[in-house]
Amino acid sequence: GAGVSQSPSNKVTEKGKDVELRCDPISGHTALYWYRQSLGQGLEFLIYFQGNSAPDKSGLPSDRFSAERTGGSVSTLTIQRTQQEDSAVYLCASSGTLNEKLFFGSGTQLSVL
Amino acid sequence: GQQVMQIPQYQHVQEGEDFTTYCNSSTTLSNIQWYKQRPGGHPVFLIQLVKSGEVKKQKRLTFQFGEAKKNSSLHITATQTTDVGTYFCAxxxxxxxxxFGRGTSLIVHP
Structure with a gap:
């Protein structure tokens, strides 16, 4: 596609439910990143995929968070047993090669009630 | 953990005034990138600096990378209302x- 696509754009869920957020990166981009942005805050790194290498999960805040990237393209971020503090905008970004600029999607606004 | 600090958090200016945001790290950076996020939008890449002491300009925007590669700045000359947004260094x-730093939100008053 022309840009990084994320779905859904908005997700409202109840505390304790599981959610899945999807990211479709720019075709051909090997690097994919997930960041989280709370209201008025900076971007908090969550997880990084590069090609077929093992992902860097060092930013995941708890074991309730997981992500996968199938076929080196689409990525899914899963949050289990959501908590109110998980409410934030989840941003996905991709880049063509290492140390290149990041292209961000429009994000998924997650609200946990 | 390792952090990139950015100041100020907010900056109010009158249209036509200059604006500067600063980014600092306690460790040497391999590179620095700058992004702009308009209200309600997502971060958009502006520029990347790699070399020690590098200076790059984009129209009214001037980007600098420190000699020690531990700090950087973004300066906007004669701000316009279209410059409103949050500027992030990474x-x-x-x-x-x-x-990413926490960003500097620029508010321009007409």
Whole structure:
């Protein structure tokens, strides 16, 4: 596609439910990143995929968070047993090669009630 | 953990005034990237600096990378209302994962 696509754009869920957020990166981009942005805050790194290498999960805040990237393209971020503090905008970004600029999607606004 | 600090958090200016945001790291950066996020939007890449002491300009925007590669700045000359948004720096701290500062929100009063 022309840009990084994320779905859904908005997700409202109840505390304790599981959610899945999807990211479709720019075709051909090997690097994919997930960041989280709370209201008025900076971007908090969550997880990084590069090609077929093992992902860097060092930013995941708890074991309730997981992500996968199938076929080196689409990525899914899963949050289990959501908590109110998980409410934030989840941003996905991709880049063509290492140390290149990041292209961000429009994000998924997650609200946990 | 390693962090990239950015100041100020907010900056109010009158249209036509200049604006500067500063980014600092306690460790040497491999590179620094700058992004702009308009209200309600997502971060959009502006520029990347790699070399010690590098200076790059984009129209009214001037970007600098310090000699020690531990700090950077973004300066906007004669701000316009279209400059409104949050400006983020993102530093390379020895990995391929950009570490973002908390951003500086620029508010321009007409």
């Amino acid at each position: 530093g390379g701290l020895g990995s391929y994962i950009p570490t």
